[in-house]
Amino acid sequence: MPNKTNKSPHKPNEPKKENGSLEKLQHPTEGGAKEPRALEGRDKEHRASGFLYQVGAVVFALLITTIVLLAAGVGPFQAYKAIILGAVGSWDLVSNVLVSWVPLLLATSGLLVTFTVGLWNIGIEGQITLGAVFTTWAMRAMQDSGWNPTLILVLAILAGMAGGLLWALLAGALKTFGGVNEIFGGLGLNFVATALNIWLIFGPWKRPGIASMSGTLPFDRSLWMPIAAGSSRLTPASLVIAIIGIIIVYLLLENSYFGLRLKAVGKNARSAYMLGIPTWQHMMASFAICGLFAGMAGAIQVTAVYHRLIPSISSGYGYLGLMVAMLVGFKASIAAPVALFFAALNVGSIQLPIILKLDSSLAGVLQGTLVLCVILGQGIRTQVQKKKRATP
């Protein structure tokens, strides 16, 4: 689709937008207003200082984590080394990183779309869970049918996407028709999804004999997503799906008229409405897209990772995806490597309790500190620039 329609004042490549996407959540009307003075050279300087602040934020985050580690009485370098070795120490570990990269990247991809229209889709955890539940339901219905396993897997994944879609549209409807803020509606739906999941595992879908926290009965091996040679868990098909997913989101947001309109709604819903962009329809559409991605993540957790339904099937990938999306400043172009880094931290810290008797939540501490420092760094930078502009 041609994207050169320049009728809207919101050009896709406004220089300021790239660095200021976090503050956009707060000042939707600020942004392009004072642009004309932004010359080429100044833009370059702008970007360079942005990079500097980001590096500073990362260094600062490492510093804080180091202090936390010292406070806990652990050698920080020992801990960092253990995490790195835990993530890349062997091919099996690397493939584990990729296994957890897939759902994280899918969740992040979906969230980039909702963030673009200015929505905080915290309900993504529940959308992943519903995806997993629907996939399991479809698998259970088809596992004895004798159909081609590939067909069953494809249909099951589609069912999972439908589940995520349903839960996302529910949050969207609560927001657009009920006036319930998407954060609180989403949170409530997350808890409901968890309850539904646990009820199914302990009730109708319980293992023959005794129901337990270890989940439902695993599916037959022929219904597992094919695993790569030489790996214990990595499934190439899911990798391909995740990569295609982020590319679709990138093209959608950066290269399509639809993405442009989503941005317009996110920047300033009122003026977008005035320009004739149907606002709530775009919000619902972004919820729907995010739900499809989340449902896909849940479906992959069932068909490729656990081969059954477990109580914590979403594994917190939705919340982690929110962190990744914030860290990349809602830019699709760098979401994949950052999500990979976060997945590596998660996998790398699994061994910490055994090696160093440290809690594996260290990964979360590192990730959280990093995002917090980047947000604070961004704030400090805008303040410094404001002062500079005030005193030329």
Next chain:
Amino acid sequence: MNNSVLLVSLGGVLASAAPILFAVIGETISERAGVLNLSMNGLILIAAMGSFAVALATNSVVLGFVAGAAIGGLVALVVAFASLTLGQSQVAVGFVLAMLCRDLSYFLGSPIMGKVGPRISQVPIPLLDRIPILGPLFFQQDVMTYLSFVLIFASWFFIFRTRPGLVLRGMGEKPAAAYIRGENVSRLQYVYAIVGGAIAGLAGPIYSLSVKAGWKGTISGLDGIGWIVLSITIFGGWNPFRAAFGSYLFAFLQWLGLVLQPSLPSVPSQVLQVAPFPLMILTLLLVNIGSAEWVDRTLARLPENVRRDISRVLHALNAKPPASLGEPFKKE
């Protein structure tokens, strides 16, 4: 006999609502000043862990409570600094802190996990505790539960009946007007955010030194409470009495879930534990739906007497957030 067991367990409901009440009223004060502190889930967890650690090390519950309030205030300070001074999104900072503080409490708290530490005990109030029914219900509690009763009335009186409370309300609605009247809006917002955070921080030690004594890491059962607190704040319409009603309703429903468990063996306990949440969504829906445009349009088509009743109910339930919530004030 059976009656007294019921009374004691209902008294337990009042006690288990105390931490929720502190957190909800702390958040209400902060939001009244226009600062949305979304970090509540992490704040309560890290305050619970930190205060238990302090109480364990010093063998003093008082210091534990002081630590809980200090931690809560500190987390709120970060939110306030990022949003009021640095102009960043309160939702973004709050969410990150909710995640970060949770993981931090699990990480730093692992050495003290499962240890037995000091806890506060029940202090029956002489004479009053002998009153039939009311005695076992209200006057055989611990200090913090008594304080939670006081807090409801005190915070209501402060917000609605004092001059600083008037300024507080005005600040959340129209900070510019408060500024013109000579109030230092930014400083007051800092103060109320930190005070609100400190009050909410007390919820931590109420858990770890009383209601769910000790620190048990991920199985403490505290993860998620903070999100409920945020929904009850909305349900409470930023009014301490309504907030108290929401907190007690929630605690009662959770207790009911536990009581019903034996008679519903087919339903796993985890499901009944979350039973209040769908109800929460429903109430949030009812609280908000009155202001939706399509509701008005639909109502207009109904016969007069039905319409009046429905809109009266919706109006009573309706609650409007402080108008400037989440948007820091900038003088210009």
